Amino acid sequence: MTTVRCNSCSEPAAALAWRCGTCGGSLDLAGLPPFDPKLIKRDDYSLWRYSAMLPVQKRFSLGEGMTPLAPVELDGEPVLAKLDYLNPTGSYKDRGASTLMNHIAGFDVSEVIDNSSGNAGASIAAYASLAGIAARIYVPTATAVESKKRLIDLFGGAIVESQQPIDDVYAAAQSITYASHAWSPWFVLGQMTVAWETWEQMGGHAPDAVATPVGHGGLFLGFYRGFRALREAGLIESMPRMIAVQSSGVDPIVQGWEQGLESPPTVSARPSVADGILVEAPARGAQILSALYETDGFALRVDNDAIKKAQRRMARKGLIIEMTSAVVAAALPQIRRRTGDDAAVVLAFTGNGLKNLA
Ligand SMILES: [Zn+2]
Incomplete structure (x- = not known):
């Protein structure tokens, strides 16, 4: 039976609560069904193929999920691009x-x-x-x-x-x-499916590393929790290294990771082209940092110039992504320095660049 609980004080919360009424902490779902590959609905090509692992009744769907995992060559090395911007409304x-x-x-x-x-x-x-x-x-x-x-x-x-x-x-x-x-913990729940899809698309394997843009960290934590569920089910041997990428305009997670903090510090925002991740105080900042430490992951910042160049470079590869998504492509040289050239790296592309064309 799945229940809603506070991460900080463990108090139970109501089904529609958005944060803990006792201490103000963020909420999570406890008692989620374990991941069982036998229960995947193989003839459902949406995230609802994982219905058995999602304690929500499906009432409506636009076929969200099951986005392509495309091989792309960048800087002469192959990477895997998770095209989550191809979801129905154009974002993950x-x-x-x-x-x-x-x-x-x-x-x-x-x-x-x-x-x-x-x-x-x-x-x-x-x-x-x-x-x-x-x-x-x-x-x-x-x-x-x-x-x-x-x-x-x-x-x-x-x-x-x-x-x-x-x-x-x-x-x-x-x-x-x-x-x-x-x-909402019910929002993060849906984000876990991105890891399960990636695992299926890689033939039942996890990548060595996953990089996502991070504002509140919804997709980052979705990948982390989804892969953790696969590891708990014995379906992968080790967790991918989780990589959080932020713009140099707003970078509380990068600062927190660099300083080895439990919670991100207060930062002041500077102008940035990455309009989707300008979050000065992430709702689950401590959980993001904890996932970085646990997976031998790391956090990187990229500046406006690098982001704009990366967006154009991805367009020449046929991928129209928004500036916010381009941060992970802009960070690739920094990622490669830490993972080596042979690592299987997934870059998550989160928002459709067509939204920003005039
Ligand atoms: Zn609480």
Whole structure:
């Protein structure tokens, strides 16, 4: 039986809670079904092929998940590109939005709110529309990209431009469900499927290393937890080295890792082209750092110039990714210096570059 519990004080929480009511800590699911390869629905080509491992009733789906794992040559070496930007709304967030909104749809909920600079807002808005639930998306006035706001609107989300921290917004609207892509454990649940797919696509093996862009770290923790479930099931021998990549504009995880801290330090934001990962205080910062230490992983920062060049370079390989995704390609030389040239490295590409074309 799966329950919701606080990571810090272990208090149980309600099914729709977004953080611990006792201590304010982040929540996780306890008692998840173990990964069992015999229970994969081999004729379902969406993340719902792992339904037996996802304690959520599927009510609706856009076929999210099962994105390509494409071989790409970069700097004369092969890497594996997980094209998660090819999910239905153009970002990896559809995995978590699908499990979260399917979960919420099991309750008497008429409206949800989330805060997002773009991709998560679009995804929550789309899946809320499928659920017949209204979505109000708070977008930061300073950093939200115009084309992403149009996308949220198209998917049926109501946009509220706000400088206000979401905690204040939520406190003022207690009767509304906070469908938080950053906090909800039901969102992170869906992200685990990216690791299971990668494992299947590699013929039942794990890569040596996985690099993701990190803002709140949803995809990073999805990969980490998904591979951990495979290791606990005895299906892989060791964990891949987890690599968190941030922009030099906002880099709390990199600073925390460099200093060997348990929790990321407070940082101040500088301008960055990586608009999807400008998160000064990640909701699960301590868990991200812990995963880095446990897997002999590392955290890297890349500057705007390197990110822009990497985006163009990926386009010449036929992959239209957004700037935020390009951070992992920009970090590849640094990654290779640490892993060696022969390591099987997966780069996770998270958001579709078509969203930002004028
Ligand atoms: Zn707590």
